Amino acid sequence: MYLPEMDADFNISSFLHFENAEGYDLTGLVPDTYRQRLFRIGDPAPIIFWVDHAPYIVEGDAEKAKLEEMFGVRARTHPVLKDLGGMLHDARTGVFKRQQEEWLARELEVAYGDVFLEPPSRTKYWIHRYRVALENARKLTQPPHPIDVRLRRASTEWLEKFATKAELTMISALLGEASQGVYSVRQIAEIMFAYLSNKLAAARPIEINKIAADKTIRSLFPHGMYGFYIQNGWPHAPFLYGKASFVELMKERLVQGRESGTWESALQLAKLLFGDKDVPPEVEDVALMFMRPILADYKRLLDEVEHMYTYKGEPISSEGILERSSEILDCFDRIQDLGRVIVGADRDKAAMMDGRYQVSESQIKWHRQYLES
Structure with a gap:
């Protein structure tokens, strides 16, 4: 014999094998309309009960009013009907x-x-x-x-x-x-924002790179943490956190880049703080201040190679070309980093848009090939 087991909504959730190991008295007496009825998992469960020694069944999706329909006023006074009505009400109301x-x-x-x-x-x-x-x-x-x-x-x-x-x-x-x-997504973003804001001021370049490369963080702040802050202010978090000045952090990282000779760390921080948006004007001013002398050196070196080592496009001397080609590529790479710091559209690309700041890949193609040969 199999008995239906009900879930909290009184639908059949499974069928249990019943062996009557305790020796209960069993009866096969059920209402005629339910003989040979087929029930499946997920169906409203048949709930059998007895009133005045007669069997009745209501199905698990019934409302309390069904008993009043069947028994009239007795549904409110008969102990079995009152209990069953209360159970149906509790099932329907959760x-x-x-x-x-x-x-x-x-x-x-x-x-x-x-x-x-x-x-x-x-x-x-x-x-x-x-x-x-x-x-x-x-x-x-x-x-x-x-x-x-x-x-x-x-x-x-x-x-x-x-x-x-x-x-x-x-x-x-x-x-x-x-x-x-x-x-929620918003709560995750706010907590992560607070955590990163607290961490960034003292973060080492390797930590900045790791954070900037995290796809979850990039998806939470597609326009950068600075954009999130401008739109939402300082978010609530379940812990106290340092409220970093993102503009000052970015300017400090640019200064550190000048001292170390590379702005790779500044570029990674720009990805985190500004996402796909251009940096604020005060950050751009600092970046351009460092870029201008590099641009001047870059153009001077290109002119030197053009006038000192070639005549009508043909090389006339190789002396010093190796050194100058290396310097040209170094200037080009540093301009690329600073340009991608500034311009949001270029930040996630492998290179700055060709021709920006009058710097083009074609200008250094020969020098790259020369150094690789």
């Missing part, structure tokens, strides 16, 4: 579903007590356990669900204590994806 969800949330809370019931720790193991709890919750439930509140509470406590000291990978793992139901 009471049973909410109870089941809360029970499941409590089971998960106990199963992952180190995440939900104990203080969090700034360890990769704790993040791993949180992720396991989240992934198992999503296998068993879909948001919104009471377990989401518990997950958000645990992760928020972790962020309050450890966010400003944590690695980017830990923050990313904790926040997860909006589809997982703990944080």
